[in-house]
Amino acid sequence: MRPRSRVNGExxxxxxxxxxxxxxxxxxxxVYNISYLVNAKTRHPSHVFEPANAVSIQDSLDMNxxxxxxxxxxxxxxxxxxxxxxxxxxxxxxxxxGAARVGMMIAGDMNTNMEVANMNMGMNACSASGSAVIxxxxxxxxxxxxxxxxxxxxxxxxxxxxxxxxxNESRKTCGWENDELEEIYVECAAITYxxxxxKERILSTYNAVDFVFATQISPxxxxxxxxxxxxxEEMVIDVTGILNGxxxxxxxxxxxxxxxxxxxxxxxxxxxxITVGQGITVGCAMYYC
Amino acid sequence: MNNLQERRRARILHLPIAQxxxxxxxxxxxESLGVYLPKKILTxxxxxxxxxxxxDRDLEKITGIRERRVAEGESASDIALSAAQxxxxxxxxxxxxxxxxxxxxxxxxxxxxxxxxxxCLSARIMNDLNARNxxxxxxxxxxxxxxxxxxxxxxxxxxxxxxxxxxxxxDTPSRLSWLSRRNKSGEFVDDLLDLTFGDxxxxxxxxxxxxxxxxxxYLSIFTGAKAFNAGxxxxxxxxxxxxxxxxxxxxxxxxxxxxxxVFKEALDRTEWSLADVDVFIPYQxxxxxxxxGKQVIERGFNEKLDRIFVENVERYGHTxxxxxxxALHESILSGRIDQGSRIVFDxxxxxxIMGMATYTMDDLPVRYRGRYAxxx
Numbered sequence: 001m002r003p004r005s006r007v008n009g010e011x012x013x014x015x016x017x018x019x020x021x022x023x024x025x026x027x028x029x030x031v032y033n034i035s036y037l038v039n040a041k042t043r044h045p046s047h048v049f050e051p052a053n054a055v056s057i058q059d060s061l062d063m064n065x066x067x068x069x070x071x072x073x074x075x076x077x078x079x080x081x082x083x084x085x086x087x088x089x090x091x092x093x094x095x096x097x098g099a100a101r102v103g104m105m106i107a108g109d110m111n112t113n114m115e116v117a118n119m120n121m122g123m124n125a126c127s128a129s130g131s132a133v134i135x136x137x138x139x140x141x142x143x144x145x146x147x148x149x150x151x152x153x154x155x156x157x158x159x160x161x162x163x164x165x166x167x168n169e170s171r172k173t174c175g176w177e178n179d180e181l182e183e184i185y186v187e188c189a190a191i192t193y194x195x196x197x198x199k200e201r202i203l204s205t206y207n208a209v210d211f212v213f214a215t216q217i218s219p220x221x222x223x224x225x226x227x228x229x230x231x232x233e234e235m236v237i238d239v240t241g242i243l244n245g246x247x248x249x250x251x252x253x254x255x256x257x258x259x260x261x262x263x264x265x266x267x268x269x270x271x272x273x274i275t276v277g278q279g280i281t282v283g284c285a286m287y288y289c
Numbered sequence: 290m291n292n293l294q295e296r297r298r299a300r301i302l303h304l305p306i307a308q309x310x311x312x313x314x315x316x317x318x319x320e321s322l323g324v325y326l327p328k329k330i331l332t333x334x335x336x337x338x339x340x341x342x343x344x345d346r347d348l349e350k351i352t353g354i355r356e357r358r359v360a361e362g363e364s365a366s367d368i369a370l371s372a373a374q375x376x377x378x379x380x381x382x383x384x385x386x387x388x389x390x391x392x393x394x395x396x397x398x399x400x401x402x403x404x405x406x407x408x409c410l411s412a413r414i415m416n417d418l419n420a421r422n423x424x425x426x427x428x429x430x431x432x433x434x435x436x437x438x439x440x441x442x443x444x445x446x447x448x449x450x451x452x453x454x455x456x457x458x459x460d461t462p463s464r465l466s467w468l469s470r471r472n473k474s475g476e477f478v479d480d481l482l483d484l485t486f487g488d489x490x491x492x493x494x495x496x497x498x499x500x501x502x503x504x505x506x507y508l509s510i511f512t513g514a515k516a517f518n519a520g521x522x523x524x525x526x527x528x529x530x531x532x533x534x535x536x537x538x539x540x541x542x543x544x545x546x547x548x549x550x551v552f553k554e555a556l557d558r559t560e561w562s563l564a565d566v567d568v569f570i571p572y573q574x575x576x577x578x579x580x581x582g583k584q585v586i587e588r589g590f591n592e593k594l595d596r597i598f599v600e601n602v603e604r605y606g607h608t609x610x611x612x613x614x615x616a617l618h619e620s621i622l623s624g625r626i627d628q629g630s631r632i633v634f635d636x637x638x639x640x641x642i643m644g645m646a647t648y649t650m651d652d653l654p655v656r657y658r659g660r661y662a663x664x665x
Contacts, residue, residue, distance in 0.1 A: 037512075051640035052430045055512055064511075071511035075437045078409045079426035086426045090441055097444030150424035157408075157416045279408035281425075 015130030016041075016053075016108030017060045019250075023132035024061070029102050031063050034134070036094050036103035037074035040083030040249045052076040057106060073100075081215045081277030082150065083107060083249035084131065085285055089148045091135045106132045107250035129243065131253035143267075146286035147199040151192045156184060156280040182221045185276040186228035189214070192282040193229055193274060200286050205230045209286075210269040211259060212236045215276050216243055216251035225274070237264075248277065265289050316504030317443040317495050318651055320453075323376030324618045325368055325490035326605070327360040331463070336484065348484055353576020357487025357606030359463045365394050366410040369459030370417050372490035372611075376455070377418065379660045380494045384418045387494070388451040390425040391441055393434030394458040394490070394610050414457055423455070431638035432572060433510060434458060434610035435491060436646060440508050442495050454495045458610040462486035485575050487606030491614035503651045506559045509551070510636065510644035547643045548582050548635070549589030555633060555645035563590050567630040568620060569597040572637040573612035576602055582635070597633075599625070621654045622661060628652050 016039060024031055039054035054074035059065055064072040079086040084107035091103030108130045138144030194205070202208045212235055214225055222238040229236070237255040247254060252273045259265050267289055275283040333349040333356065349355055360368060369392055377384060392411035411425035430437040435458045442454035465483045498504035556562065571579050579602065583594050601616050608615055613634050620626040627650065634646040 051638065051642070054430075055640040055642075058512055066513055073437075073440070073510045074512045075428055075430040075433075077426055077428055079411075080408050083426070086424075090444075093441070093448050093450055094444045096448030096450070098447065099440065099444045152408075152412055152415060152425065154416045154421060157412065277408065279412045281408060281412065 014108075015128050015250075016106040016132065017057055017130070019108075019130035019132040020057065020061055020104065020106045023104070023134055027134050029134055029136065031061055033102045034063055034104045035072050036091055036100035037063065037072050038087035038090055038103065038105045039074065039076045040087040040105060040107040041076055041078060042080060042083065042109060042248050053108075054106075079150075079249075079277075079283075080279060080281055081248040081251075082275040082281050082283035084133075084253060085148070085273055085275050085283040086150065088133060088135055088145070088285070089150075089283075092145060092148075095135070095137060102134065102136045104132060104134050106130065107253065109248045109250050129247040129250045129254060131250040131257070133253055143288050146288060147196060148283070148285045149192055149196045149199060150281065150283045151188070151195070153188045153191075153280045153282070156188070182217065182224055184280060185217070185221065185282075186224045188280050188282045189225060189274050189276050189284075190228040192284045193272065196272065196284040196286060208270070209272045210235065210289075211264070211271045212274055213252040213255040213259070213271060214274040216240045216247050216255060217276070229274075249275075316498045316501060316506065317439075317446045318498030318504035319493050319648070319653055320382065320496045321376045321380035321494040322614065322618060322621075322653065322657060323372045323374065323378070323492040324611070324615055325371035325375060325459075325492075326615070327358045327363060327368070327488050329359045329361050330356050331359045332356045333484075340484075351575070351577060352485050352606075353579075353600075353602050354485055354487075354606045355603045357463060357604075357608075358489060360461045360488040363461070363488075365459040365461045366392070366413050367459065368461060368488065368490035369394055369410065369457040369492065370414050372459065372492035373414055373418060373455060373457040376457075376492040376494050379656055382453050382494060382496070384420040385422050386453050387418075387420040387423045387455045389442060389445060389454040390415050390418075390420060390423045391428055391438035391454070391456050392425070392459070393428045393430070393438045393456070394460040410459075411457075414455075418455075420455070430642065431640060432574075432609045432612070433636045433638040433640075433642045433644065435493075435614065436508065436510060436634070436636045436644060439493065439495065439505070439646075440510055443505060443508060446495060446497050452496060455492065456495065457490070457492040458614075459490045460486075460609040460611050461488045462607075462609055463488045485602075485607040487608050489605060489608040489611040489615050491611035491618075493614070498651060500651065503649045506647045506649065507555055508644070508646040509555065509558075510642060513547075513641045513643065545582060545585050548585045551643050551645050552586050552633065552635070553589065555647050559647040561631065561647065563592060565631055566597050566633050568599055568626055568632045569594060569635070570599045570613050570616045570620070570632060571635040573600070573602045573605070573616060574607050574637070576600065582637075618657075621657050624658075626650060627654050630654070 037054055037058055039057055041053060052075050054076050058072055058074045077083055077087050084105060087105035091105060094100040094103060197208050212231065214236060216239055219238060219240050222236050223233055226233040226236040237259055239255050239258045252275055269289040271287045271289060273285045273287060333354055337348060390411045392414055409427040411427050415423050415425045428434055428438045435456060438456040442456055445451045463486045465486060571582055579600055583598060587594050599616050599620055601619055605615055630650045632648045636644040
């Protein structure tokens, strides 16, 4: 897994491409090894819904384009803020199922009009960002991703949805109450995290992980999440200060990148990825460094 | 795969050896099929009359599309949900047995021009079906969306991660016919693609088939990622009427170059000859394009495909992602596809995306016709 970080730019495609290039630049895999490309996104840039944005990203990366190459299967995946983590899960399944050897998940979040969005949503304005992760088979069975768990709390399905009104180019939410919503996010994340630990046969939350890389919603949310998981605040990596707004599907990997760049991650450490978005859908995964 | 390879695969994938051995051999099957077609039928002449452009092109002759279904007051997820509910009616599985739901089709646009970013549409399907144990997400890959979703669930079943999955597609592209006929200058867009669409939904419940000689033998999808703006569509907004930037001719010319080799490889990998194939279901775009693809394959084999060829655009138009399964539905009901039938599916989409799938039917046709016989 080789995530790379946020880039500046508008539209979810450009940041995703830049992140993918950065990721490939340090990978042992040449671009033509990538046979499975998942583009996790939360909306259609410029309202283009056909073909998949993954196609133009694949073209920008010159990844097995044209006829007669090794071939890449690329598509867009949407699962709100859990899209990136879902994409990694899908790639791992493809590897286990024999459909791919090496896959790449790219995640892009966008906001075409930060001014309007900031006006409408305050802290919930989305920042343009991208991240990319190359997934292959770990040579060491004790390292790499462990279990994944995705849970949708349908009792909260009536809570606000985040939608884009094409007619006036603005994002809107209905009944959005940040404080209340963050509390619910934390509650759902804690339940799912506990189930993940059980799935991994980790009996105690104490020392269960060294770090948590979560959806970067707000500084307040990161603190709440740490408390909700029963962890010290410093174990939940907070990069909201450098992101200039919410990042959704790309954000846990930006936080992971931040930790790697700052030499916080050491071999043998355990990390949990936790994503929360509306639905309410929570994604959790364990990663052994 | 020899023993050494099996052991190595088991070790690196962290799987029990038996499961590693089974990966690639276990077949995914269509346990249940559901389709949903909106009730409203719109003929091509009615469509042209509503566009106030009657007679400028013989659209019916060019496309072979006499009529299509048009959703009225139904969104893409309504249609996908209805198809999923139909699939569940004849399934031996209950909603709570479903472990993964992948929704595809006309992605994200609900209730007019509102694009739902979060939650994804599959969350609604999960909630409305009460499939509370399922993980879920949406996939967008144009007309190849349904097969892309099948490929994802197929991998999960083969790897033993899930037993039962649901793939549901809801397409409402016909609305583009009304929204995108003029470009920013107010001129009519001289492209026929947006007039070919019909609305439809399809859903499949997938599981690991009991018989190794039945089910999904082969599914290959690759993305050429060239000419990706041929066939590009964007949702227009009424503040700036934007055209569908489509050049279906460019897209399909590129596809034709690949149709025969991709078809041939599918047969070779399944160890079938052309004579083994009972039914070929091409991607249903328009009669002209379907038949051009057919001719390319016929030239490659130096043999006519009439015996195995299925075409239904006349009645439903270009139903995008769901189109292959509307054709499957009709072929089963007509008795053309029966238990043991060997089927080749062709998939194609802008991007350009090409692929083929080979499939041998289990008893689904018998069960499916039985369901309709009792007044489904």
